Amino acid sequence: MKNQEFIKVRGARQNNLKNINIDIPKNKFVVITGLSGSGKSSLAFDTLYQEGKRRYVESLSAYARQFLGGFEKPDVDSIEGLSPSISIDQKTTSHNPRSTVGTITEIYDYLRVVYANVSVPFHPSKNVALEKQTIEQMIQKINQSFPKGHTIVILAPIIEKQKGTHQKTFLKLSQDGFHRVMVNEKIYLIDEVPDLEQKKSHSIYVVVDRIEVNDVNQNRIFEALEQALNLTNSKVFVKSVDNLQNDSSQKLPFLKLNRNYHLEGVDVDIPTREPRLFSFNTPVGACLSCKGIGFQTEENGFLPLDKTLNELIIQIFQNVDPQDTFIYQKQILINLCNHYKIDMDTPLLDLKGKIIDSIFNGLSSKYTRHKTLDQEVFWHQGHVFEGLLGIFKIYRKNNQMDTNCFDCKGKRLNPGALLFKLNGKNIYELTNLSINDMLIFFENLVLGKEEAKIIRLALKEITHRLTFLKEIGLGYLTLTRNGATLSGGEAQRIRLATQIGSKLSGVLYVLDEPSIGLHQKDNDLLINSLKKMRDLGNSLIVVEHDHDTMLASDYLIDIGPKAGIQGGNLQAAGTPKEVMQNPNSLTGKYLSNKITINTPSVRRKGNGKKIWVKNASKNNLKNINTFFPMEQLVVVTGVSGSGKSTLVNDVLLSGLREKGLLKNKNSYQKNPNIVDDANCVTKIVEISQAAIGRIPRSNPVTYTGIFDEIRDLYTKTEEAKMRGYQKGRFSFNVKGGRCPVCTGDGVKKISMHFLPDVYVVCESCKGTRYHQETLSIKYKNKNIAQVLDLTVDEGVIFFQNHPKIKNQLEILQNVGLGYVKMGQPATTLSGGEAQRVKLASELHKKVIPGALYILDEPTTGLHSDDVRQLIKTLHHMVDQKATIVVIEHNLDVIKNADYIIDLGPEGGNQGGYIIAQGTPETISENKNSYTGKYLKKILAH
Template identity: 35%
Template sequence: MIQVRGVRVHNLKSIDLDIPLNQLIAVCGVSGSGKTSLAFDTLYAEGQRRYLETLSPSARQYLNQLPKPDADQITQIPPAIALRQNTSQRHFTSRGLETTAGIESGIQHYLRLLFSASGQIFCPDCEIPISPQSPETVLAFIKTLPTDLRFQICYPVTTEEHSSPEIMQELKQQGLNRVILNHEEYQLSDDLTEPLSQFDTNTHEILVVLDRLSTRSFDDSRILESLEFAFNESAGKVTLLVMEPLSGQTTGIPFQIGQRQSFRFDFSADMSCPQCQREFAQPEPQLFNFFSPSGVCTNCGGSGLISIESSGGRSAETCPHCQGSRLNASALAVRVNGSNIDQLGQQPIQQIGAWLEQFSEGLTATETKPLAPLLREIRERLSLLNELGLGYLTLNRTRSTLSSGEIQRTALTSLLSSNLVNTLYVLDEPSSGLHPADSHRVLTVLQKLRQLNNTLLIVEHDAAFIRAAEYVIELGPAAGRAGGEVIFSGPLEALLASNSSPTSRFLNTAENRALKSVPDQPTSEWITLTDASRNNLQNITVKFPLRQLSVVTGISGSGKSSLIEQTLFPLLAAELSETGTSPLADGCQSLSGAEQIDEVILLDHSFTGQNPRSIPATYLNLFDDIRSIFAQTPDARLRNLSPGHFSFNSKSGGRCPVCKGTGKIEIDLQFLADISMDCQECHGKRYQRELLEIKYRKLNIAEVLKLTVDEAFPFFRGQPALQKKLKQLKDVGLGYLPLGQPLPTLSGGECQRLKLAAYLNTSSRNKTLFLMNEPTRGLHPLDIQSVLNCFHYLLTAGHSIILIEHNLDLIRAADHIIDLGPEGGAEGGRIVVTGTPAEVAAHPTSYTGMALNAKFS
């Protein structure tokens, strides 16, 4: 057992728990009840802190700064690894380049090692293999030439430091006899004044003839001696001139010497093509990394796209230099088993396994031994991606084109491929973004990980995942200060038998009310997309009803995001813009019905704020009102403090000078993930002591920012403008959210609902179409009704809503369902069925229909 005693982190009320090791444990409870505080801020934080204590002194220099969770005692905790939803969203580098499925899953790193260890360079123009040459390799080539051929061993001389006459004099002193100038052969003993006067050092070269031989008989030592001399004198260059016509299989560059036709072969100790002289970089892992200066395409900067200025404005086109691969020519010239790393990344993951086996079979025992660990890692990750149902993806797919379920599973692949044992894995909603038909895939992998003597702690709301757990911890009973207590802790069987658990209530409640067969509100207005073909969409025509709740369903990868976020939204946004131009050629043939709405708003999972200075209070402009209230207090007036002094973003305000108002200090551990800890100057309060002495209704500004929305609503009684904004946060199910929580720590669903609250705040009278992707993510089933109430309010006001959703309670509430599939990737992108929940449930092959039947019939 992990023994936890007296935990007081955030809203946890000095809780005691015994958590069994080597089991799958679900932590559940209503939103804001303290699940994250227990799982991540207590157990993961302490597991990570203790692991660092085992490291070297150079790493431990930071340990005195690492905060211990506020608890009386935590014992028997193993080393911990975590996967949070928000941290897996950091997918852009400092230069704004986007990661890919291969990078997110960890496979790309191993493929770079494989290509640098076993890659063969091929000149893309001449289609011949390139490798650094030596006297021995050139001798081997000479021995492949037909019998009775005459050839000359030469080397080129550069004229950078000396004049041509000086070079001739030096060659003569070395005992050399012949040179080739401007395609004519001369004796060094001849008068070279005239040929040298016509010699252009910029366009012509001096070829020094070392030896003239024939393939009739070979004197290996003589040839090697000449070749070694040539390589030494020319900084690694040798030129072979073959004097007779060659057979078809051996070709060289035609080279005229006087009236004689010869064929030229150039060899280099560097990576250069012997035919066209093109140079290539030595393969090493960073050469195959478009985030690295070594591998990046310099034309597009690694984005794969270039910006084109045209009469219609700026548009992005595929980079002509790298063809969208984001890598430079040297990286793309390296092949393993016939493919370069970009071509491999364009294959579906399920086909890469066969490529790898074919490559492995061609290796000798000596070659296999050093590559064995590398090949094992790649195989295991490929196998895990296939097991998680992602075999249809390509490794080159950029992260923004992946659905939330695909993102969650690629991140899981990287985490679960570590093959650690006796470790505590803390996972934030592994069910996120998964259709109910996909859940068993992730659960199977989690069970395998647990069988390796690991402890899995999952923060979950999904019934299937809670039912799969062996042990359940439920926190509550409500959110914020009304939560933080252990409602239930014990085996799943005991939870199902419990009468006091809200989670037990929804697990045991049989929903047998008839599914909706008629929309709540009839409509005659539709938006129609004709022949949508973005990504895997199979030229489908889709009709979306207006003034209704529409839900797009289907298993992960079936084309939902491609349809809504990447096709419908950009087309509607362009159609409704001032220019009125619509890029229909890209992914769709026609769009009709846009004139029936005034605006379209996409509420996606992207961060609403990229830094810890952004908080819900600033995002909804609540903070301006709060600062004004504090500035009007008698103490603030006495000290002549303005609202600006209560800003933690202003340099001239009263923010803490050490953390600059963030309340946190980031520690870069280099070899591990960065650690964030409370500032030791202000103890996480963001402000200087003078500002914290000013109080409104017995609370200072730092304490007000710690209030949840539900707590702040009665606190600001008598402030109607402020309470109106707080009410909108409560309406979208964010009543548990602290006013000062940094926005980058919010889940994707919380980000969406925060944006929705901001739009409710503007109270637009326009006819708006809201597009949302999984607004229920992170919500307990008992909290979903608040979001449905909010949607009902919008629909009643004449707006329209289209959602991408997997949650069956929300799908059940839809007026119109568009079910895509039947599978993911190339097997998806088609319409399986459309209609009301009852009509979808009646369809025999719809995965969504089957899930609705299983839960509600």
């Protein structure tokens, strides 16, 4: 190959990369793989994409660059042959409530063009198409509406609710010979119209004529209507002069006539058919109540007096970040109840005693101690007790519920826009269909020859993009789906669809694990779509662990050998076959089956107890009945959108919580969907991919409790003892030792208003979180900030003489997080990393028999070698009498299950059925199961 056919990287040292030199073929499908933390993203995103982005910014004018800010050059000697680069990662698409699948893919924009050209308005209640109205019919309507001898004004609405000063409009009207206009309900001579505010919406109607309604003036009325219609193309308004003069004694109508639409005997105001009308982001089309958002925010109810204190504590505090100061209210409440011997299992209505007022209303004292008759009781330093009413008020504020808008019922558009239909469906009804059903709709769409010609290009774009979304396993989604509710994998594939739709060529696309969240069946379609992008003349660099994706690639790069400081080397590069033959490549050994993840020879039988799900019909579930056996590893499988998350999270997990499950307590309310056999569940632990904290102060060692032990070590140093430093001195969550400028965050948040917030390193502490006096205390020649900057792997070595700390760090190692820094801010952890931190936090606790652990795709971001370690960990937990329910697509995890529940057969409305359930061997023999088809191949090895 010629030099220009390669991206030539020389001396790449970004993050943990070890001076890598590599020639990456252009216009090929290239996969970069390796252990978690080995340096894959450092090469793909932090080096190649970052340099491509930097070069683009450098090509702009100095004026443009001042708005974008500087982009640091990655630590690399040179990169030649780099194309313009686009990154498609796993981050949530948008937190903007106006962002939907339709707007992200731009399909909705094309739909607006279609509806603006070929839709037909229907009467809102009679469901009858509105017919065209002649000028003669308009005159007849005027004669019926106004008595003879009455004076009317005929108006041409040339501007309706549009922002601007409209000076050019007034000048043009004056030049055309018009003398009067109605501006915002008032009539002016055209030369006397006051200056209009630029940023306010205005309506401007031309006064075409002022006429008395009688038999003699019928021709004059006809001419005035004709002239008005020529100005507006379709609409004319007729108003009584008395109404203009605010004569309240007259009850005469304000006629809004339309040449295009009319229904005999019915007065319907039909808006002008235009693309803006069908947009919920413009004042013309948006619902007036919710402004196009589709929902209204409500606080979540009143203090439930029928609940016990224990039940309330679970409801309020179960999802609170352990680092959040709000958690102190829980501790104070428990301390109060314990001290005054208040039964926390008594309903609030039945609580009695003098202290109850303080329980409900809080303690007015601002001191840290609450005085009793005989002693002082320490509650919590620096925190005033808010009382149950205050606590619940904070809870309601933090847990506001979004309910459908009362007026538009979540449709976002105003009633006028929803009158227009295409083949019997308005634009909301059409976009609320699944993508699969939308494709069927357009396949069966019948249009006239002229209509088809007008919207031919728009229809071509719509069907092309819908087809691609279906091909990448997203056919179950609707275009109305809010962008913020999409998973990382869904969001990435939607952005991929947008890029496919743009049909760019000569671009370098950098993708981050696009197979996440995909069933093997859907993954095959995704691979074909990636090849189509390559065939358009683009270079694809994909960070990926999926075996099929790697085997389908043109070129495979393996980074390793391990993670963190032990990674960053180029282990192998070449075709998949060449990598499989390379003895240095761990990935190659897995691809060639030289190393495999074992299949259990015996499946666990459990303890015979079950959690039954009865008649579940939430979302797309089809009234299913199934059970989850206790003390087994249960895996829920199925294609994307088949109902896995609904069954596990919305039915099983929510159902058990609604029953009021408490630790060491079996108080259940009735729930028709969940039957817990003999109350066998003693504890529920949801290990989700949600962030472990919403603030930079949260990190792996604070979440797992390791940091408490580390701070203890620093308080025991001679220097700390001499200065009288207590444990709190080394915390960045309280005043004392932390940096006073950033209050222990290490960064300062800059609000970008319409863009995501930006964090910049604190100028005072330089990101260390502490002030200099605290940092002067050292343990083994490292201060507290330097210890937090160690990776977990480095921490294991550093604390090898402290078994308690070492053992807890080894648990983080065992779940594949050895490369993560101990003090890495929670806001920078991926969903998979956050989930494994939570898993590690649970693993160092003693497993309680009857504990139920729920995990959602724990293999996200894991190499096969990490998956092997994860499976070993899950088996260890089940052997200790835990029950684990996992939603998963990874076949190595599925083949290790004791029991499988397979949902399908497809996604969306075509899913929600139980296709098969039983052991992996049972599933593999089921001909109706897509999972079974792929499982059979892997079990045969």
